[in-house]
Amino acid sequence: MTDSCLKQLAARRIFQVEYAQEAVKQGSVVVGLVNKTHAVLVGLKRNAEELSSYQKKVIEIDSHMGIAIAGLASDARVLSNYMKQQSLGSRMTYGRPIPPDRIVSQIADRAQLNTQQYGKRPYGVGLLVAGVDEAGPHLFEFQPSGLTHEMLACAIGARSQMARTYLERNMDKFLNCSRDELITHGLRALKETLSQDKELTIDNTSVGIVGLAGEGAKGKFESFKLYEGQDTVPLLEAVEQSESGGNAGESMEVDS
Amino acid sequence: MNHLPEIWGRPRNDIYGSYNPSYLKTSGPITHTSSPTVTGTSVVAVKFNGGVAIAADKLASYGSLARFTDVKRLRVFANSSVVGFGGDVSDMQYIDRLLESIDIREHYSTHGNMLNAKNLLTYLSKVFYKRRSQFNPLWNHVLVAGFDGNGAPFLSSADLLGNTFSAPHMATGFGAHLAVPILRRLFPEERPIEDITKDNAVAALQECMKVLFYRDARSLDEYSIAVITKDGVEVKEDEKVQAQSWAFAEAIRGYGAQTA
Numbered sequence: 079m080t081d082s083c084l085k086q087l088a089a090r091r092i093f094q095v096e097y098a099q100e101a102v103k104q105g106s107v108v109v110g111l112v113n114k115t116h117a118v119l120v121g122l123k124r125n126a127e128e129l130s131s132y133q134k135k136v137i138e139i140d141s142h143m144g145i146a147i148a149g150l151a152s153d154a155r156v157l158s159n160y161m162k163q164q165s166l167g168s169r170m171t172y173g174r175p176i177p178p179d180r181i182v183s184q185i186a187d188r189a190q191l192n193t194q195q196y197g198k199r200p201y202g203v204g205l206l207v208a209g210v211d212e213a214g215p216h217l218f219e220f221q222p223s224g225l226t227h228e229m230l231a232c233a234i235g236a237r238s239q240m241a242r243t244y245l246e247r248n249m250d251k252f253l254n255c256s257r258d259e260l261i262t263h264g265l266r267a268l269k270e271t272l273s274q275d276k277e278l279t280i281d282n283t284s285v286g287i288v289g290l291a292g293e294g295a296k297g298k299f300e301s302f303k304l305y306e307g308q309d310t311v312p313l314l315e316a317v318e319q320s321e322s323g324g325n326a327g328e329s330m331e332v333d334s
Numbered sequence: 335m336n337h338l339p340e341i342w343g344r345p346r347n348d349i350y351g352s353y354n355p356s357y358l359k360t361s362g363p364i365t366h367t368s369s370p371t372v373t374g375t376s377v378v379a380v381k382f383n384g385g386v387a388i389a390a391d392k393l394a395s396y397g398s399l400a401r402f403t404d405v406k407r408l409r410v411f412a413n414s415s416v417v418g419f420g421g422d423v424s425d426m427q428y429i430d431r432l433l434e435s436i437d438i439r440e441h442y443s444t445h446g447n448m449l450n451a452k453n454l455l456t457y458l459s460k461v462f463y464k465r466r467s468q469f470n471p472l473w474n475h476v477l478v479a480g481f482d483g484n485g486a487p488f489l490s491s492a493d494l495l496g497n498t499f500s501a502p503h504m505a506t507g508f509g510a511h512l513a514v515p516i517l518r519r520l521f522p523e524e525r526p527i528e529d530i531t532k533d534n535a536v537a538a539l540q541e542c543m544k545v546l547f548y549r550d551a552r553s554l555d556e557y558s559i560a561v562i563t564k565d566g567v568e569v570k571e572d573e574k575v576q577a578q579s580w581a582f583a584e585a586i587r588g589y590g591a592q593t594a
Contacts, residue, residue, distance in 0.1 A: 172449060173456035174483070179444050213445040228444075298483070 094200055095193050098222035101202035105148035107235035107271045108135055109264050110206035110217045111245060116257050116289030116300075117208035117215035119146040120264040122235075122271070123282045136286040140165035141301040142175040142210050144286040148235035149203035149222075157185055157201060175299070178209030182218045182226050190224030204234045208288055210299050215289050233267060241267040258316060261285055265317045278317070283310045370422035370473040372396050374407045375552045376509030377418035377477045378542045380517060381487045381502045382535035383528045385563035386479035388416050388489075389539040389573075391546070393554035394423045400554065408558045410567045412437060415451035415480030416560045417458070420506035421494065422473035429472060432461065451480025451488045455498060463496025471495070475506040479562055487527065487562075502527055505542070508550040513542040532561060544575045548582075 086092055108121040121135030133151055138144045139161045147154035161181055168176035185205075192198045205220040206229075219232045231249060233241035244267040252263040264285070269278055285305040291297055305313060336342070344353050372394050379388035394402035402423075409417045409430055417433070419426040436457070440447035449457075455478040465472045471494045482488040490500035503517040504510075520538050521530055539559060547555045555575040561568045 171457055171460050172453040174449070174453045177443055177445070177448065183442075211445065212448050 092193060095223045098200035098202045099204075102149040102204035102222065102234055103236060103238075105150075105204070105235045106133075106135070107233060107238045107241060107268065108146035108148050108206055109231075109233040109238075109241050109245070109267045110146060110208055110219075110229065111231035111252060111260060111264050111267070112208070112215045112217045112229075113253050113255055113260050115215065115292075116260050116287055117210065117217050118260050118264045119144060119206055119208045119284075119286040120261070120268045121146045121284040122268055122278075123284055125282075132281060134284075136284040136304055136306075138286070138302045138304055139181075139207075139209075140169070140175060142288060142299050143178055143181070144208055144288060144302045144304070146206040146208075146284075146286065147203055148205075148238075150201070151203075153201045153203040154205065157188075157203065157205065160188070161185060175211070177211045178207060178216045178218060179211075179228070181209075182207050182220060185220060186224045186226045188224075189220070189222060193223060206232055206234065208286065210288050210290060212298075231267075233271070237271040237273075240270040244270045257287065257289065259320075261287060261313055262316045262320050265313060266320065269317065278314055280307055280310050280314065283314065285310060285313055366470040367422075367473065370425070372401060372423040373552070374405060374420055374423055374426065374507075375550055376505055376507040376513060376546055377407065377420050377475075378505040378509045378513045378517075378539055378546075379418060379477045379479050379489050379503065380521065380530070380535040380538055381489050381527050382530040382532050384487070385532065385561060386416075386487050386489050387532070387535040387539055387559065387561045388418050388477060388479045389543055389557055389559040390418045390420070391543065391554040391557040392571075393552065393556075395552045398552070400552075403554060403556065406558055406571060408560050408569060409433065410560065410569060411451075411454060411480075412440070412447040412449065413566045414562070415449075415454050415478060416562055416567055416569075417454065418477040418479070418506070420475045420477075425472040425474050429458070429461070429474065429476075450483060451478050452482040452490075454478050454480070455488075455490045455492055459492040459496045459498045462492055462494055466495050477504060477506060479560070481562075481564075485564075503538075508552070509542065509546060512546055512549055516542055516545060532563070536561065540573075540576070543573075544578065547575050547578075548580075 106122045106124045110119045119136050123132035123135050125132045136144060136146045137158050145158060164181055164184060165176050189201050193200050200222040207218040209216055217229050219227045219229050231245040248263060252260055288302040289300045291300045340358060374394055377390040379386060390407040392403060392405055393400055394405040407419045411417060411433055440449055458476060462472055473494050475493045477491050479489050490498055491504055492498050503521055505513040517538060543557050546553050557573050558571045559573050
């Protein structure tokens with residue numbers, strides 16, 4: 079072991095891992111939150127230049143699970159492909175959707191191995207994993223270090239602190255709210271992170287939702303649904319309405 | 335001390351003559367089991383209102399020899415499912431170890447083991463199919479009893495080829511010939527499962543175990559019985575066939591040294 083290695087460990091720090099965590103902070107923000115019935119992921123998509131397409135932020139893994147990414151999209155693709163394979167494997171051998179906590183610990187093990195093996199580097203991506211199992215909806219945060227937490231609400235990526243503040247302040251409101259209200263809370267948290275000259279549009283907003291099926295539905299779970307482009311119009315309108323409605327009951331003109 | 339490992343533990347050449355080295359051969363064609371050796375006979379199971387009952391006798395036969403008389407052929411999984419094994423007993427023990435390792439792995443999960451009987455059957459049929467495709471089958475026919483994903487009673491079978499088959503009452507081995515007709519008479523197709531009580535189901539299994547002991551020469555009058563309900567699995571490992579009457583044996587003609 080080299081001298082610098084020993085120094086790192088004496089300080090209980092591995093710089094490579096810390097640099098990887100910086101990559102997550104550079105990525106555009108994603109927010110996740112759960113209530114009793116649903117788990118929601120929302121993300122702010124970025125385009126590299128005016129004429130290019132937007133980078134995907136929310137990815138469906140299986141019909142009961144999706145992820146939102148912040149950081150290196152190519153590393154996220156590796157992880158999401160692995161998660162898709164594992165989910166399919168579970169459906170094949172056991173005929174059941176893989177429990178989200180299981181797959182999260184699997185990717186955590188993989189990521190941790192990358193932090194201590196010769197010739198490897200940590201994944202430069204953070205994930206929010208939203209899924210549903212027999213016990214209900216779950217949200218997990220995954221970091222390049224291999225650290226994972228189950229969360230009630232979480233935001234990662236650039237300027238995510240603003241979203242976390244919103245989530246902390248409004249937690250009691252969304253724990254028992256409806257499906258649509260949960261999406262609105264997610265989008266409002268996302269909106270908090272925007273700089274002055276930016277706003278949420280149908281092009282830069284991604285929403286994913288999964289949860290328990292309502293009364294009288296066919297299956298137990300409501301399949302993962304991804305809203306992008308035109309599909310986000312009603313969701314963004316709901317955000318505007320909730321903001322104007324929240325203004326001490328005073329109706330306000332909102333330009334759309 | 336002799337330093338050649340291949341000599342260790344073998345009869346000494348100077349006393350017993352030289353050892354036949356062909357026994358040490360590691361090369362040559364791979365050979366697989368092509369018939370079971372120590373076997374268990376029938377497993378019988380019935381669905382009833384709110385659960386499933388399953389029974390198997392405690393005999394492991396070595397050919398026609400009643401070799402072991404205290405073998406438990408019902409395996410409880412996660413206190414919610416039961417697997418009943420017919421066929422090779424060593425393969426049953428191998429599958430038991432597979433299930434044990436799955437159970438341990440599943441319990442690492444925060445919410446505990448959530449594999450239900452249906453998931454278990456899917457898994458077992460894949461294991462059987464994989465092994466038969468390697469031309470090295472696990473020589474068993476199993477019944478899996480428990481509940482499916484919607485909480486309804488579940489009963490299904492998987493065989494050594496990976497086939498699965500499901501019915502409201504089923505039996506493996508000789509029971510498929512002797513017990514299923516009895517069960518069909520007691521619980522005809524038009525009688526809904528909701529009409530069958532737990533006591534009906536247990537009584538039917540007791541009757542089946544008796545007939546099997548009468549007519550299946552590889553069976554025993556001691557058996558295990560398990561009742562799976564929403565409250566968990568209730569297993570009795572030392573049941574005995576009650577009220578045996580061999581009077582009917584007098585009337586049997588055509589075997590042995592009878593003259594008339």
